[in-house]
Amino acid sequence: MSKAKGGDGGGDGHLSMSPEQMLELARQTAELVVQRIENLPGEGAWEGEFRRELEDRLLKPPPEESRSASQVIEEAAREILPVALRLDHPRCFGFIPSQPTWPGVLADFMIAGFNINQCSWLTSSGPSQLELVVIDWFRRWIGYPESAGGLLTSGGSAANLDALVAAREAANNPERASLYMSDQSHSALVKAARVIGIRPECIRMIPTDGRFRMDMDALVETVAEDRAAGLSPIAVCANAGTSSSGAIDSLEAMADYCEAQSIWLHVDAAHGGFAIVTEEGKKILSGIERADSVALDAHKWFFQPYEVGGLMVKDVRTLERAFAGKHDILQDTVWGADHPNFSDRGLQLSRSVRALKVWMSVQTFGMAAFRRAVSHGMDLAHRIEEYVEDSSVLEMLTPAVLGIACFRVRPADTDLGEEVFEEINRTVLARVFWEDRAFVSSTLLHGTFALRMCVINYSTTWNDVHETLEVISKFGTESLIRTD
Ligand SMILES: Cc1ncc(COP(=O)(O)O)c(C=O)c1O
Numbered sequence: 250m251s252k253a254k255g256g257d258g259g260g261d262g263h264l265s266m267s268p269e270q271m272l273e274l275a276r277q278t279a280e281l282v283v284q285r286i287e288n289l290p291g292e293g294a295w296e297g298e299f300r301r302e303l304e305d306r307l308l309k310p311p312p313e314e315s316r317s318a319s320q321v322i323e324e325a326a327r328e329i330l331p332v333a334l335r336l337d338h339p340r341c342f343g344f345i346p347s348q349p350t351w352p353g354v355l356a357d358f359m360i361a362g363f364n365i366n367q368c369s370w371l372t373s374s375g376p377s378q379l380e381l382v383v384i385d386w387f388r389r390w391i392g393y394p395e396s397a398g399g400l401l402t403s404g405g406s407a408a409n410l411d412a413l414v415a416a417r418e419a420a421n422n423p424e425r426a427s428l429y430m431s432d433q434s435h436s437a438l439v440k441a442a443r444v445i446g447i448r449p450e451c452i453r454m455i456p457t458d459g460r461f462r463m464d465m466d467a468l469v470e471t472v473a474e475d476r477a478a479g480l481s482p483i484a485v486c487a488n489a490g491t492s493s494s495g496a497i498d499s500l501e502a503m504a505d506y507c508e509a510q511s512i513w514l515h516v517d518a519a520h521g522g523f524a525i526v527t528e529e530g531k532k533i534l535s536g537i538e539r540a541d542s543v544a545l546d547a548h549k550w551f552f553q554p555y556e557v558g559g560l561m562v563k564d565v566r567t568l569e570r571a572f573a574g575k576h577d578i579l580q581d582t583v584w585g586a587d588h589p590n591f592s593d594r595g596l597q598l599s600r601s602v603r604a605l606k607v608w609m610s611v612q613t614f615g616m617a618a619f620r621r622a623v624s625h626g627m628d629l630a631h632r633i634e635e636y637v638e639d640s641s642v643l644e645m646l647t648p649a650v651l652g653i654a655c656f657r658v659r660p661a662d663t664d665l666g667e668e669v670f671e672e673i674n675r676t677v678l679a680r681v682f683w684e685d686r687a688f689v690s691s692t693l694l695h696g697t698f699a700l701r702m703c704v705i706n707y708s709t710t711w712n713d714v715h716e717t718l719e720v721i722s723k724f725g726t727e728s729l730i731r732t733d
Pocket of ligand 1: 345403404405406407435437438490491492517518519520546558
């Protein structure tokens with residue numbers, strides 16, 4: 250179906266460019282980006298600068314007159330964009346790194362060029378169908394029934410927020426709502442709880458066991474106490490896995506409990522969710538298919554450029570009940586059954602075509618390559634664990650899972666006290682930061698300072714990981730000698 254074309258254009262062209270100029274600038278931009286990617290392994294994984302210095306360079310009023318577009322692009326690529334953490338560096342192990350595929354990057358460029366607003370079927374039927382396709386892939390990977398559905402979001406925070414709105418509405422928006430998550434849950438969940446209006450004292454942080462999984466007895470006790478006090482639990486949030494250590498809550502036990510209690514079970518799988526495409530991931534995430542909702546982040550472990558997360562709900566009507574609304578100016582966008590308007594499933598009205606990057610990447614490389622890339626991250630984390638177990642200087646703090654390993658400098662036969670070990674590990678971290686190419690970050694595990702490596706970039710090799718571990722061991726040994 251297409252509409253007739255007409256008219257002869259208009260406008261005075263002050264913001265237009267000729268096709269030749271557009272192509273030339275696109276070529277220049279592509280060359281700069283590819284050059285950056287090629288040079289990345291030889292450079293440091295981090296670059297940063299203090300605000301004063303950056304202000305001196307950048308704080309200028311907007312120019313009244315035009316400048317050379319080529320120079321503007323050059324300035325962005327040389328002066329601004331490199332001053333950042335290079336999350337796609339093969340030695341970026343901090344936080345949750347992210348290495349997009351090139352088709353994903355190109356998809357973002359195309360999306361901007363085609364300038365589609367994917368709020369409704371009317372404005373974007375092709376892209377809306379594509380989002381349905383990608384959502385259906387996610388549905389099958391999770392093991393959800395056909396009644397399930399969802400949407401692509403800006404990331405995990407938005408997916409968690411939309412999930413909690415759906416949970417609150419499914420519970421009939423009770424006045425004294427309460428929500429449950431573990432002390433390892435991501436701050437994005439706490440933020441989402443605040444946004445949906447849960448009172449701070451009703452956001453219940455349940456303690457975790459020695460492996461950082463929610464203590465089920467504590468959950469059961471807390472919910473019972475809260476119910477007795479007149480609160481209405483609207484959801485229990487499970488982790489799969491935590492961003493600190495990758496810990497996965499006992500999803501089956503939580504599903505049993507939530508089913509028995511008629512409480513919405515939400516799984517924050519923003520970090521670990523895409524492990525589900527591998528055999529190992531399927532095993533360790535078993536039970537996720539029983540949750541009412543699952544948040545996933547394709548811009549983390551599915552190798553896509555920011556921003557693309559996803560929210561899946563077991564019954565898509567729960568999302569539409571929570572978000573669909575009537576609006577006079579949008580009355581023409583109603584296409585009827587089976588033609589969803591994605592703005593009826595989440596917060597955003599104007600939306601970009603996030604499905605394209607996922608689709609183009611998978612079409613280009615095939616799922617086998619994605620499975621191998623995700624497995625590779627898990628294998629590297631297991632190899633870190635083996636290395637640490639064999640080391641006389643390092644100690645694992647919890648088993649490696651979902652591409653994350655947490656350990657610290659602490660020789661088995663040396664007891665210097667917790668404070669000294671924390672100091673030593675902070676020093677090691679700072680030295681890696683300033684003296685090495687790699688970027689490593691830290692976390693606190695039940696108060697213990699941990700060095701944390703998240704090894705999920707597809708170009709990261711064992712050599713990248715091993716050399717970083719050797720550097721950490723060397724700095725650790727030097728710090729231990731100094732404290733002797
Ligand atoms: C477990 C978990 N949940 C939620 C988030 C927030 O996701 P986003 O940064 O995509 O908003 C993160 C981010 O690292 C995460 O690891």
